[in-house]
Amino acid sequence: MKTGPTPSPLAPADAKIGPKPPLRRFHQARWDEPLLFELGSPGERGVLPPLAQAPADVVLPDGLRRAAPPALPELSQPQVLRHYLRLSQENLGADFNVDVGQGTCTMKYSPKVNDRFVRDPKVAGLHPLQDERTVQGVLEIMYRLEGLLREISGMDRFTLQPGAGSAAIYTNVAMIRAYFAARGEAETRDEVITTIFSHPSNAACAKTAGFKVITLYPDADGYPDIEALRQAVGPRTAALLITNPEDTGLFNPRIEEFVRIVHEAGGLCAYDQANANGILGITRARDTGFDLCHFNLHKTFSTPHACGGPAAGACGVSAELAPYLPTPTVEFDGTRYRLDDDRPESIGKIRPFYGVVPNLVRAYAWIMSLGGAGLREAAEVAVLNNNYLMAKVLQIRGASVPYAPGRPRVEQVRYSWERLAEETGVHSEDIGVRAADFGTHYWTSHHPYIVPEPMTLEPTESYSRAELDEYAAILAEVAREAYEDPETVRTAPHRSTVHRARVDVLDDPATWAVTWRAYRRKILGE
Amino acid sequence: MRIGLVVNPVAGLGGRVGLKGSDGADVQEKARALGATPRAPERAATALAELRSRLGIPFAVPTAGGSMGEGAVLRAGLVPDVRYRPGEPTTAADTVRAATALAPHVDLLLFAGGDGTARDVLDAVGASVPVLGVPTGVKMHSAVFGATPRAAGEAAALMAAGGVRIRDAEVMDLDEDAVRDGRVSARLYGHVRVPDVPVRVQQRKVGGTVADPSSVAGIAAGLAERAGPSGLLVLGPGTTMRAVAAALGAGVPLMGVNVVAGDGTVVAADAAAAELEALAGTAPAWIAVTPIGGQGFLFGRGNQQISPAVLRAAGRDRLAVAATEAKLASLGGRPLLVDTGDEELDAGLRGHLPVLTGHGRFAMYPVR
Numbered sequence: 001m002k003t004g005p006t007p008s009p010l011a012p013a014d015a016k017i018g019p020k021p022p023l024r025r026f027h028q029a030r031w032d033e034p035l036l037f038e039l040g041s042p043g044e045r046g047v048l049p050p051l052a053q054a055p056a057d058v059v060l061p062d063g064l065r066r067a068a069p070p071a072l073p074e075l076s077q078p079q080v081l082r083h084y085l086r087l088s089q090e091n092l093g094a095d096f097n098v099d100v101g102q103g104t105c106t107m108k109y110s111p112k113v114n115d116r117f118v119r120d121p122k123v124a125g126l127h128p129l130q131d132e133r134t135v136q137g138v139l140e141i142m143y144r145l146e147g148l149l150r151e152i153s154g155m156d157r158f159t160l161q162p163g164a165g166s167a168a169i170y171t172n173v174a175m176i177r178a179y180f181a182a183r184g185e186a187e188t189r190d191e192v193i194t195t196i197f198s199h200p201s202n203a204a205c206a207k208t209a210g211f212k213v214i215t216l217y218p219d220a221d222g223y224p225d226i227e228a229l230r231q232a233v234g235p236r237t238a239a240l241l242i243t244n245p246e247d248t249g250l251f252n253p254r255i256e257e258f259v260r261i262v263h264e265a266g267g268l269c270a271y272d273q274a275n276a277n278g279i280l281g282i283t284r285a286r287d288t289g290f291d292l293c294h295f296n297l298h299k300t301f302s303t304p305h306a307c308g309g310p311a312a313g314a315c316g317v318s319a320e321l322a323p324y325l326p327t328p329t330v331e332f333d334g335t336r337y338r339l340d341d342d343r344p345e346s347i348g349k350i351r352p353f354y355g356v357v358p359n360l361v362r363a364y365a366w367i368m369s370l371g372g373a374g375l376r377e378a379a380e381v382a383v384l385n386n387n388y389l390m391a392k393v394l395q396i397r398g399a400s401v402p403y404a405p406g407r408p409r410v411e412q413v414r415y416s417w418e419r420l421a422e423e424t425g426v427h428s429e430d431i432g433v434r435a436a437d438f439g440t441h442y443w444t445s446h447h448p449y450i451v452p453e454p455m456t457l458e459p460t461e462s463y464s465r466a467e468l469d470e471y472a473a474i475l476a477e478v479a480r481e482a483y484e485d486p487e488t489v490r491t492a493p494h495r496s497t498v499h500r501a502r503v504d505v506l507d508d509p510a511t512w513a514v515t516w517r518a519y520r521r522k523i524l525g526e
Numbered sequence: 527m528r529i530g531l532v533v534n535p536v537a538g539l540g541g542r543v544g545l546k547g548s549d550g551a552d553v554q555e556k557a558r559a560l561g562a563t564p565r566a567p568e569r570a571a572t573a574l575a576e577l578r579s580r581l582g583i584p585f586a587v588p589t590a591g592g593s594m595g596e597g598a599v600l601r602a603g604l605v606p607d608v609r610y611r612p613g614e615p616t617t618a619a620d621t622v623r624a625a626t627a628l629a630p631h632v633d634l635l636l637f638a639g640g641d642g643t644a645r646d647v648l649d650a651v652g653a654s655v656p657v658l659g660v661p662t663g664v665k666m667h668s669a670v671f672g673a674t675p676r677a678a679g680e681a682a683a684l685m686a687a688g689g690v691r692i693r694d695a696e697v698m699d700l701d702e703d704a705v706r707d708g709r710v711s712a713r714l715y716g717h718v719r720v721p722d723v724p725v726r727v728q729q730r731k732v733g734g735t736v737a738d739p740s741s742v743a744g745i746a747a748g749l750a751e752r753a754g755p756s757g758l759l760v761l762g763p764g765t766t767m768r769a770v771a772a773a774l775g776a777g778v779p780l781m782g783v784n785v786v787a788g789d790g791t792v793v794a795a796d797a798a799a800a801e802l803e804a805l806a807g808t809a810p811a812w813i814a815v816t817p818i819g820g821q822g823f824l825f826g827r828g829n830q831q832i833s834p835a836v837l838r839a840a841g842r843d844r845l846a847v848a849a850t851e852a853k854l855a856s857l858g859g860r861p862l863l864v865d866t867g868d869e870e871l872d873a874g875l876r877g878h879l880p881v882l883t884g885h886g887r888f889a890m891y892p893v894r
Contacts, residue, residue, distance in 0.1 A: 196889070203887070212886040218859070228890035231878040425576055425676045450855050487579065 023470070023477060026439030029089035030497040036083055037516050040073030046080060090497045092441050098467045100389065101435065101442035103456030104199070104247050104412060106277050106299035114302075114365040118358040128353035132339050138357060139337035142330045145364045146314075152375065153273070153293050154286025155316030159325045160297075161355040165274050166201040168294035168313025169241070172270045173209040174347045175292065175317065175324040176239045179268065182324075182345065189238040193262070195224040197246035197414075199274055200447045211238060222403025223252050229261055237267035245275050247446075247456065248402075249386065249409030259289040268292065268321075276300045277460055278383045278411030281376030291318050301363035312359035326350045381461035382411045385468060389413075389459050392472035396479045398423060402451050412458035414451050421453045426482035426489045428453040433500065434481070434492035438474040527686045528588060530609075530632035531574065532624045532647070534639035535593035535616055537566045538662045554615075566662040567598045569675040570638035573660040574602035576679030581686060588631045590624035598638070607631075618646050625650035634685055634721065636660055636678065644668045644697045648718050656692050656719045658682060668697045669819045670720050681723035691722040694765045694780070696818060698828075714763055714818070714828030717780055742766060744885030745848045746773030752846060753788040753812050759846075760785050760802060760836070762815035762829045766848060770814065783831040785811075799833040806839035813837060814846040817863075820856045824893065825875070826865030834868035842874060847891075848882040854889060861892040 099107045117123060126135055146158040162168035173192070180189045192206035195216045203213045214232045219225040240262040245251040252258065259269045271285040271293035277300050285293035297303050298311035305311055317325060327346045328339035370378060387408050393399050398420025401413055417428045432442035446454035459468060482489050493499065506512055513519035520526040536554050578584065587604050589595030591611040599606040610627040612620035621643055628635055629651045637647045638660040647657055659671035660678045672678025684690050699715035749770055753759045761767040761784045771778045775790035782796035785805055794801055805811060813832060817824050824847060825832060837845070864875045880888040
């Protein structure tokens with residue numbers, strides 16, 4: 001007769017996967033799902049929208065008319081729903097996993113309740129060409145959202161038009177260019193200073209707008225080198241574009257001095273607040289002396305990132321730069337909201353119409369639901385979560401945090417697996433792929449690649465302590481495997497529907513196919 | 527793909543016993559007397575084992591006999607295909623002869639050794655076949671080694687899988703006698719072809735860390751703009767500067783210091799210091815140099831022709847330092863180094879210099 005405790009039916013069958021907390025026995029579903037285009041059968045319908053009644057006086061020129069109807073797949077509504085649900089089981093959807101490995105993307109939880117506002121016909125049914133007297137409600141939301149962002153940043157005016165964070169940075173650069181052009185200094189002020197650990201978008205946007213770019217490298221402690229800044233500034237300096245905290249997670253303690261040095265040289269200072277998740281309600285761009293700033297509404301204010309698609313950015317400026325804001329601005333005379341297009345010094349339009357209204361509504365709802373105290377608490381929890389996770393990761397063999405040893409980070413950390421890679425031959429990317437076997441996400445973009453074998457984690461305020469413990473346990477397990485059984489890590493994934501994708505195909509314009517038409521042309525050879 | 531192996535069994539012999547190198551029979555004898563044991567065969571076997579685990583199948587390895595490769599191949603569980611038998615004890619001449627014998631039979635020649643071995647391999651094979659070093663020396667200055675033996679095996683496996691570019695890499699000549707006297711004196715010895723595998727960084731989404739041809743083209747355009755059509759560009763040695771000359775339409779030797787006009791005319795090829803001093807005195811000249819990858823020397827290593835007099839004639843404002851972001855990343859945060867032989871000039875160069883990293887793109891980088 002057997003004695004001793006009865007094993008719990010919930011205990012993991014594989015004793016190797018059993019640290020606290022238990023690692024999930026995740027496995028992706030495999031559906032052999034055809035493409036939507038291959039699923040259709042002629043004549044099937046989901047919904048039948050009413051036929052459009054074209055006004056009689058609108059005659060499309062022949063060149064704009066289709067010769068034949070578009071070759072769209074024809075499916076019923078439930079078929080479409082099942083198709084996408086099956087696809088969602090074949091990947092690591094955002095709602096499925098602890099996605100703190102998104103790095104600088106700040107993938108915080110976007111409350112589902114806020115989508116109800118967006119789906120409401122009062123919002124969803126609006127048309128951008130409606131008379132402004134009929135869209136007072138959404139103009140009020142935009143006006144109020146601008147007011148909230150002004151309060152959060154200390155800036156005097158905002159535009160909500162940019163379609164994403166990089167578009168907002170570009171908007172700031174365009175306003176800087178317009179500002180100096182108005183002073184007759186467009187030719188002489190042609191240099192923009194940034195730092196290597198600021199978002200690469202800063203350098204890219206400045207370059208795109210025609211500026212020379214001077215990049216500051218970190219000093220021995222990992223902070224932007226202030227001596228290099230002093231060497232770099234001069235009569236050609238148009239602006240400093242800087243992220244703080246930088247993508248290392250380090251907050252530049254001398255940021256006010258940076259701003260002063262650039263101002264004394266006659267340049268403007270723009271604060272890239274893509275990493276604002278850890279500073280909401282704690283520091284303000286204007287209080288530090290910045291002339292411009294931007295937020296990624298699609299990150300910091302909990303609206304969908306949208307994979308480079310319909311995200312939303314917001315630019316804030318001092319009163320001195322307000323004339324250059326994109327058109328239109330939203331104005332309020334005490335009774336009515338209106339769109340102001342009569343702004344002669346404006347840089348013009350950055351995006352059609354108002355911007356990405358659904359995300360403006362979501363951001364407004366998120367801020368209003370938290371309030372001022374709630375924003376600060378979100379920032380504090382994000383910082384606490386980040387440093388809690390860092391303490392855990394630093395206990396893992398082979399992991400390290402370059403720069404400023406012992407200093408806490410703000411809302412993210414760029415770690416290094418250099419030691420693990422040298423000792424085991426397992427790279428950061430291998431770890432990321434193996435992490436997927438445990439049902440979690442690990443992003444592979446850590447620009448610029450100065451930190452060897454980088455890993456950037458940004459937990460945000462959205463994750464519980466148990467979830468952070470789970471994430472750290474997954475990393476610890478993969479690191480243990482790297483030392484004891486590197487082959488398992490190198491040959492991962494083992495529980496996914498597709499083994500390692502051939503990334504050279506994805507990187508080659510001759511073979512990538514992002515549309516059905518491109519797929520038929522490049523892959524099927526039609 | 528056929529991968530060959532030649533091992534210099536005495537490479538690194540002096541390292542563990544504090545002799546800073548292994549050049550010369552007397553140093554090797556002294557090292558053995560101090561208890562040194564060869565590490566090169568063992569480290570070569572580590573690289574091969576990594577290669578085998580990644581390729582998944584055993585294969586034959588063209589190699590040299592005994593401690594020059596055969597033993598390491600057997601230890602890694604692979605099949606030696608011996609193409610050269612050395613005498614005992616082995617000498618540098620054996621490395622040259624073995625590499626010469628192996629080169630026609632391989633698509634990649636792995637060699638285990640240090641800088642001295644790299645120089646011997648270069649003498650033997652030149653640019654005829656790509657090579658890759660398994661680091662077993664004391665302190666490698668050449669940019670032809672994997673970061674670790676394992677990384678070298680991994681790079682070879684990636685090359686075998688296809689799609690890896692081949693690039694020129696620098697072989698350095700370190701004066702070991704000078705090192706024993708406490709001075710580091712390395713000069714550029716030449717270039718070999720190596721598989722371009724940035725093993726210390728991510729394989730994918732490598733962004734600025736790959737040797738990006740467009741950033742070299744941007745550097746060339748930036749330098750041409752600065753010099754103007756009539757200005758002179760004094761181009762230091764190295765692949766970046768040769769690419770700059772090529773972008774201007776000028777073909778110049780890889781080694782040595784060349785002078786090119788902004789319109790692409792070659793004014794002087796492989797010029798000596800006196801010639802450069804004379805040119806710099808007559809026309810406005812820009813001094814364009816790139817730091818040695820991974821090491822950071824700007825002046826005083828491999829480009830001594832750009833003498834203090836040449837630098838003074840041009841002036842600090844006409845100094846154009848250029849490097850791709852990948853090369854800066856390879857320094858791992860270490861500063862650029864100057865050792866012109868003129869203490870006052872060195873002091874004037876220290877601080878921060880703008881480094882041209884692409885068209886209209888600069889990095890403010892520290893110089894020590």
